[in-house]
Amino acid sequence: MAIYQINKGINKPIEFKGLKAQYIGYLAAGLVGLLVLFAVVYILGFPIYGCILLIAGAGTVLFMQVYRLSNKYGQYGLMKRGARRFLPEYLKFNSRKLFTRSK
Template identity: 75%
Template sequence: MPVYQINKGINKPIEFKGLKAQYIGYLAGGLVSLLILFAVMYISGMPVYICFLTITALGIGLFYQVYRLSHKYGRYGLMKRTALRYMPGYLKFNSRKLFTRLKK
């Protein structure tokens, strides 16, 4: 009789080789676009070694950037980065009424 493992990873982000959550999709989309770029370069008549070197360099850059963003921002991704742009540099209050009314 086979024994099956129960998935205990409920509400945990998907992780694959260090990439978390939506970064797996970003990497997949980038790799598909590199494949299309290689096909366009090859069909347009560029030499294969130039196509290969260009795609390899762009692929290394893509992997580096996606892994860097994944480790820097984690599961919640670029939402933190986007939210940081909308935060004011400082807050200015002319009175303390806002804070004194919080308990009431």
């Protein structure tokens, strides 16, 4: 008879070294962008040490920003913040029929 371990992480957000949920994807996309930037800058003929310093600085800023957003907004906070732009400032009704007829 096979013995299976119970997955105790059900319904918990994915977390990797302090990054929660979608921020792992943001960091991965940023690192791929830095790799492409390094290739482009190197092909354009910049000195290798200049390229490394540029990418190291940009990578440091990327890590700091992604971790700051992850700590500030959490799993769904950044999406909620972005969705807030689409909420109307106010709702205007000309009559109360909508509310008085509902049962």
